[in-house]
Amino acid sequence: MSLKEQIRKKLAMGKIIKFTVLAQPKKFLLLNGIKTIQLIWQRLQQSFRLMVGVPDYQTYLQHMARHHADLAPMDEKTFYRYCVDARYPSASGGMKKCPC
Secondary structure, eight states, X not given: OXXXXXXXXXXXXXXXXXXXXXXXXXXXXXXXXXXXHHHHHHHHHHHHHHHTTOOOHHHHHHXXXXXXXXXXXXXXXXXXXHHHHHHSOOSSSSOOXXXX
16 A cells, blocks of 8 residues: 555545534533543444444434334344345345455
Protein backbone atom coordinates (compact mmCIF):
# COMPACT_ATOMS: atom_id res chain seq x y z
CA MET A 1 0.00 0.00 0.00
CA SER A 2 1.42 3.32 -1.01
CA LEU A 3 1.88 6.26 1.32
CA LYS A 4 -0.80 8.18 -0.56
CA GLU A 5 -3.36 5.41 0.05
CA GLN A 6 -2.46 5.21 3.74
CA ILE A 7 -2.93 8.95 4.15
CA ARG A 8 -6.25 8.81 2.28
CA LYS A 9 -7.52 6.05 4.59
CA LYS A 10 -6.47 7.96 7.72
CA LEU A 11 -8.18 11.10 6.45
CA ALA A 12 -11.35 9.12 5.72
CA MET A 13 -11.31 7.68 9.25
CA GLY A 14 -10.86 11.19 10.66
CA LYS A 15 -13.84 12.45 8.68
CA ILE A 16 -16.01 9.58 9.92
CA ILE A 17 -15.09 10.35 13.52
CA LYS A 18 -15.64 14.08 12.96
CA PHE A 19 -19.11 13.60 11.45
CA THR A 20 -20.05 11.12 14.19
CA VAL A 21 -19.18 13.70 16.84
CA LEU A 22 -20.80 16.58 14.96
CA ALA A 23 -24.04 14.66 14.47
CA GLN A 24 -24.99 15.20 18.13
CA PRO A 25 -22.58 17.72 19.66
CA LYS A 26 -24.64 18.36 22.80
CA LYS A 27 -24.44 14.73 23.86
CA PHE A 28 -20.67 14.71 23.49
CA LEU A 29 -20.20 17.98 25.36
CA LEU A 30 -22.39 16.97 28.32
CA LEU A 31 -20.58 13.70 28.99
CA ASN A 32 -17.19 13.42 30.62
CA GLY A 33 -14.31 10.98 30.45
CA ILE A 34 -14.94 7.31 29.80
CA LYS A 35 -18.65 7.77 29.00
CA THR A 36 -17.75 10.03 26.09
CA ILE A 37 -15.25 7.53 24.74
CA GLN A 38 -17.76 4.69 25.08
CA LEU A 39 -20.44 6.67 23.28
CA ILE A 40 -18.08 7.61 20.46
CA TRP A 41 -17.00 3.97 20.11
CA GLN A 42 -20.61 2.76 19.99
CA ARG A 43 -21.53 5.33 17.36
CA LEU A 44 -18.51 4.40 15.25
CA GLN A 45 -19.38 0.71 15.44
CA GLN A 46 -22.92 1.49 14.38
CA SER A 47 -21.66 3.66 11.51
CA PHE A 48 -19.27 0.99 10.23
CA ARG A 49 -21.92 -1.73 10.40
CA LEU A 50 -24.37 0.42 8.48
CA MET A 51 -21.68 1.15 5.85
CA VAL A 52 -21.36 -2.56 5.07
CA GLY A 53 -25.10 -3.15 5.22
CA VAL A 54 -25.52 -4.73 8.65
CA PRO A 55 -28.35 -3.17 10.67
CA ASP A 56 -27.85 -2.23 14.32
CA TYR A 57 -28.88 -4.92 16.83
CA GLN A 58 -30.09 -2.42 19.46
CA THR A 59 -32.35 -0.77 16.89
CA TYR A 60 -33.70 -4.21 16.00
CA LEU A 61 -34.46 -4.94 19.68
CA GLN A 62 -36.27 -1.61 20.06
CA HIS A 63 -38.31 -2.33 16.93
CA MET A 64 -39.24 -5.80 18.16
CA ALA A 65 -40.31 -4.42 21.56
CA ARG A 66 -42.45 -1.69 20.00
CA HIS A 67 -44.06 -3.52 17.09
CA HIS A 68 -43.78 -7.25 17.79
CA ALA A 69 -43.99 -7.63 21.56
CA ASP A 70 -45.54 -11.11 21.23
CA LEU A 71 -42.49 -12.49 19.35
CA ALA A 72 -39.13 -13.35 20.89
CA PRO A 73 -36.26 -11.44 19.25
CA MET A 74 -33.28 -13.27 17.75
CA ASP A 75 -30.07 -13.36 19.75
CA GLU A 76 -27.23 -11.15 18.53
CA LYS A 77 -25.27 -13.87 16.72
CA THR A 78 -28.36 -15.17 14.90
CA PHE A 79 -29.36 -11.62 13.96
CA TYR A 80 -26.01 -10.85 12.32
CA ARG A 81 -25.98 -14.22 10.53
CA TYR A 82 -29.49 -13.49 9.22
CA CYS A 83 -28.37 -10.05 7.97
CA VAL A 84 -25.34 -11.47 6.15
CA ASP A 85 -27.42 -14.26 4.58
CA ALA A 86 -30.07 -11.78 3.48
CA ARG A 87 -27.46 -9.52 1.89
CA TYR A 88 -25.37 -12.26 0.24
CA PRO A 89 -27.69 -15.20 -0.50
CA SER A 90 -26.35 -18.54 -1.67
CA ALA A 91 -28.10 -21.72 -2.76
CA SER A 92 -26.70 -24.09 -0.12
CA GLY A 93 -26.42 -21.65 2.76
CA GLY A 94 -22.63 -21.36 2.53
CA MET A 95 -20.82 -18.46 0.96
CA LYS A 96 -19.38 -19.66 -2.35
CA LYS A 97 -17.54 -16.52 -3.31
CA CYS A 98 -16.45 -13.27 -1.79
CA PRO A 99 -19.30 -10.73 -1.73
CA CYS A 100 -16.92 -7.94 -2.73
